[in-house]
Amino acid sequence: MSAREEILERLRRKASNVEMPGAWQSQRNFPDLAERFTASLTAVRGEVRRAENLEAALVEVGTILEEVSAKTVVANNESPLSDVALAERWPECAWHIVGQSSGDLREFCAGADVGLSGVEAALAETGSLVVHSGVGKSRLATLLPPVHIALVPVSCLAPDIFTWTASRNQEAPMPSNLNLISGPSKSADIEFTLTLGVHGPKRLVAVLYE
């Protein structure tokens, strides 16, 4: 008998049907999602910048690029970034637009100062960003550079993880890679002292716009 059959057979003999409890209903009722999101992400040393609209958000992005003296930036080719002429707007930076620029993406990400992305959703309770892999969406762009800037429209805020899974489109396939990012990379493995940027980005900035 194969290992598979052996294991499954043993389990089959002992299986019984017990009713599975239903989904847990979110108990959260935040008066202001953006406020909770900001508080939560800030509490774990993430940063949040608020902006009136997309244009103002891009101005914020510019400020951050300047702050970190970014020379090389990798950007996902996704909403809302795909509609922005990034390289024209910030010609002083070298850009790699995922799926458009030529050159090795991985190598570029490994050397980039900043990764710029959009999000699929964001969770207010925990200050989390949801990012997917897919066409124009690199996994490494939000992982390898020391700074990750995400453009987050207020409209995509869900109260918590329960409301988010409940609203999941069951028909749409899962992307091959989905990440919930809830702060900058951190470790407390040496004497329980917090340090940032162990493997992932040291800085995570969410630019939250209306």
Add this chain to the structure above:
Amino acid sequence: MTATLSEFRQRAKTAIEDVRLQGALDGGTGKLWEMRRLTFEELPNSDALRDHFKAIRSATLRNLVEHLETFEKNATAAGANVHWARDGTDAREIVISIAQEHGVKLVTKSKSMATEEIHLNEALAEVGVEAIETDLGEYIVQLAEETPSHIIAPAIHKTRHEAAELLGRESGRSLSPDDLTTLTGEARKLLRKRFLTAGMGISGGNMIVAETGSVVLVTNEGNARMVTSVPPVHIAVVGIEKIIPTWDAAAIWLSLLARSASGQPLSIYTSVITGPSRAGDPDGTGEVHIVLLDNGRSELVGTKYEEVLQCIRCGACLNVCPVYREAGGHSYDSPYPGPIGAVVTPLLLGRENYEALPHASSLCGACKEVCPVRIDLPRMLLELRADQVAERTIPWKERKAEEAGAFVFKHEKLMRFMTNAARLAQRPFSRDGKLHLPQRLNPALERQLPALAKRSFREMWKSGELEEK
């Protein structure tokens, strides 16, 4: 790996005498515990959430076969290769053959208890494959050629001085223990190189989700993202009990796991891997393998120990365990230390090898109280002890003593006789209610055992002196 009573005692003694380790254990576990308390306070209705989750875990295990089949179907549809391993040998063979097929020489690993359980790194080394742990704590422990001593804080026993020395040796630079940012930066650099050159990534799986065939990995550092995104091949080794039917249920798991483990509302990175990269994905892994590891788990289903399979490996029970907090993780000599380890280690890795572990508890119940799944660990420790008695695997001297003791207590007259005889015998040693035995005769070592009172309560009662006036 073994833990006989004398081995456990010896290792615990060493740990207890290590003042620095004691400070680290107290400080570390205390901090995690306090942070856990705060996040649970902030979570509305957390008690009901825990009950709800327990019901889900319990119902899932009752029909594990169906959920595993659903998982296999969906993971395969997403392009992943699902393998089944009866035991460590099966699992090691599967991993090694994939590595050899791809000519892999270097593997980066993200913290995984299951691979510790089957000693995968050693097996890989034997066939010339180097496996590098990438969780900072595990990396330090690996550099020191030691094993982790806590489920979620593997290097809880190491100081920053030791970390600085180990990392310094590896990078060929002298590093200051007081500059943690530079230390971590050095580890980042060292490991970054490894990530970019590794031929394969190996991870565990915090859970697998049946409805989408996904593997879920949780880290704070981001190393699981690295391991599963940078190398061309990814293998996840996951225990079959780590399955959850739906995403709605997985959300509870994630929420309770992070809160219980480290007092975070969610871990920094929750990575969900559903098959290899798709057409059009700009990067990612070309191949995903999932090794479903049984190694004794299916045997436990349907027994009085089934509940232990509900564990989500959060480590909260370690942090509140007064035995773990004195004895430290290495006393257990198992990838699973603390209260959960005391139960699951004998069950999965052989009762004969770990006879001391069911006794490494005062049955205080703090673990059950803190466990997000409310696993009744004290009850299972009692069951393991009862099994030892039933299987006659305890020393015969102890058995005789217990049997004799019970016989005496069954006969009140005999009890009176025996205790009076003991009163005479203890005379030379008895002072202020304590037995002042010479150290080598004292089973309690430096603690004085209580002496029998000059007169028992029943004697006073019988004499009438306690009558109401």
Add this chain to the structure above:
Amino acid sequence: MEEVELKMTQSKRVALCVTCLVDQVVPEIGVATVQLLRRAGYEVEFPEAQTCCGQPFFNSGFREQATDLAKRTVEIFEPFEAVVLPSGSCAAMIRVEYPHLLEEWPEWQHRAEELAAKTYELSEFLVNYADWIPRGDFEEIRLTYHDSCHMCRLLGLRDEPRQLLERVGGRISEMSESDRCCGFGGLFSVRMPEVSNAMTAEKLHQACDAGVEALVTSDPGCLTQMRGLTEGSSIKVEHIATVLEEVTR
């Protein structure tokens, strides 16, 4: 926590289950318990056939021996309307463990459940059932209270002993972890003495940090364990019964 429906006792008579440890090692706790119950207006009976509730054997895995002693204890105490124990862990043994232990014998299990429903730990009995409110001018006593594991986690009794102590002038200065195990755990304390003693030392350390002279507990097991390591220390370990008895004399 196991929910047991506790029956209120109508008559003013209770049986004392003194526990083997109190009987043989610290009888003054038994004497104090008798006095307290009388002061609360009860007539106390002491069934002399009683020995040990079986807990040590149960905890070591000797089920058969524990079962015999459990049945014996059920037989001895079932004729009474209420049973009081000056020990949280023995009370938990009868209340929580007996019904499980005797599961295989439905008849015995039923009897065990009946007994469980009228079994009380001393401070619980005095506060919740006897409604005992001692009167007098009490001097302030500065103390800290150790929650014994089974009493607080299996019986859920945390407030009752504190209420009583406060009623007689106790000013409680809490330890950082009042419910951290004292290291006893029955045979554990001699099977793994290094760990057990380290746990006890930690407990005493916390008590000293609380800045009090007296460490009070409701469990004779914890009491003897902690006393075993107090040589040369200024802290005194006392049982709640003897403390209450002395100040309400």
